[in-house]
Amino acid sequence: MRHTISVLVENKFGALTRIAGLFSGRGYNIDTLNVGPTQDEKISRMTIVVKGDDRVLDQVIRQLNKLVDVIEVQDFSDSQYVDRELVLIKVKADSSNRSEAMQICDIFRAKIVDVQLTTLSIEVTGNEQKIDKFINMMSLFGIVDLCRSGKVAMPRRGE
Amino acid sequence: MRHTISVLVENKFGALTRIAGLFSGRGYNIDTLNVGPTQDEKISRMTIVVKGDDRVLDQVIRQLNKLVDVIEVQDFSDSQYVDRELVLIKVKADSSNRSEAMQICDIFRAKIVDVQLTTLSIEVTGNEQKIDKFINMMSLFGIVDLCRSGKVAMPRRGE
Numbered sequence: 409m410r411h412t413i414s415v416l417v418e419n420k421f422g423a424l425t426r427i428a429g430l431f432s433g434r435g436y437n438i439d440t441l442n443v444g445p446t447q448d449e450k451i452s453r454m455t456i457v458v459k460g461d462d463r464v465l466d467q468v469i470r471q472l473n474k475l476v477d478v479i480e481v482q483d484f485s486d487s488q489y490v491d492r493e494l495v496l497i498k499v500k501a502d503s504s505n506r507s508e509a510m511q512i513c514d515i516f517r518a519k520i521v522d523v524q525l526t527t528l529s530i531e532v533t534g535n536e537q538k539i540d541k542f543i544n545m546m547s548l549f550g551i552v553d554l555c556r557s558g559k560v561a562m563p564r565r566g567e
Numbered sequence: 568m569r570h571t572i573s574v575l576v577e578n579k580f581g582a583l584t585r586i587a588g589l590f591s592g593r594g595y596n597i598d599t600l601n602v603g604p605t606q607d608e609k610i611s612r613m614t615i616v617v618k619g620d621d622r623v624l625d626q627v628i629r630q631l632n633k634l635v636d637v638i639e640v641q642d643f644s645d646s647q648y649v650d651r652e653l654v655l656i657k658v659k660a661d662s663s664n665r666s667e668a669m670q671i672c673d674i675f676r677a678k679i680v681d682v683q684l685t686t687l688s689i690e691v692t693g694n695e696q697k698i699d700k701f702i703n704m705m706s707l708f709g710i711v712d713l714c715r716s717g718k719v720a721m722p723r724r725g726e
Contacts, residue, residue: 529721
């Protein structure tokens with residue numbers, strides 16, 4: 409099963425290496441991972457999307473909780489959350505098919521961030537399904553470059 | 568100086584641990600890091616934003632290039648590139664100040680992705696300056712939760 413794990417950690421870079429090591433040591437497939445600062449500059453948030461055995465993941469989460477730098481671990485697979493991903497994609501498009509590419513961008517509310525004579529660079533955000541569908545459509549033009557941020561996720565309920 | 572490093576790696580998770588280790592071993596501060604799949608499912612792209620000494624970074628890049636799993640390393644600090652970041656942010660906002668928060672979102676072209684009686688969840692993308700300014704404005708309402716994807720970057724020129 410697929411899980412989205414959110415980890416609050418103290419902002420020491422060795423922490424990332426240790427956390428990444430916990431997953432790879434268990435042979436866990438990581439689909440995406442990202443880490444960035446939070447409102448407290450001493451604390452970073454990591455969002456990790458993993459696929460694999462639920463029982464093994466329980467062990468990994470227990471071990472995560474034991475790491476000194478880890479403040480909180482949330483498994484979003486079983487709770488309500490909002491998630492989004494950002495993708496930058498560069499596709500082949502020239503005067504003959506640029507308007508068709510722009511039409512598809514319009515439908516997906518994607519933004520064109522750069523244009524060259526033979527390429528278009530596009531920014532799109534959304535949930536996984538939307539992103540996958542957009543990349544699928546764009547692959548018809550020929551993908552030159554693709555850069556995904558990985559999923560970021562946040563619980564719906566707050567204070 | 569601040570650098571944005573883009574690394575194409577074979578999609579083996581041990582690779583992430585090794586790459587992260589190279590930076591942390593040198594005492595390098597990592598601001599953000601993300602990793603996700605590319606158009607070729609066997610290859611992932613990592614984008615790493617680091618601060619530190621240029622000479623040490625040159626060494627790190629040379630060592631990165633020696634890792635078996637690493638296909639390509641680009642240092643975007645000295646070339647033209649497009650970069651974007653995605654942020655999910657939850658702020659305190661109720662009936663008394665929700666419309667003011669929504670006004671600011673409008674100005675920044677941020678999207679509201681969830682609303683509760685006392686909170687607003689917002690999605691915003693942009694370059695670093697825009698993101699920093701938006702977070703600054705939103706901190707006036709009180710930030711409940713903040714999740715940043717880290718920078719994704721792509722060279723302007725393609726094929």
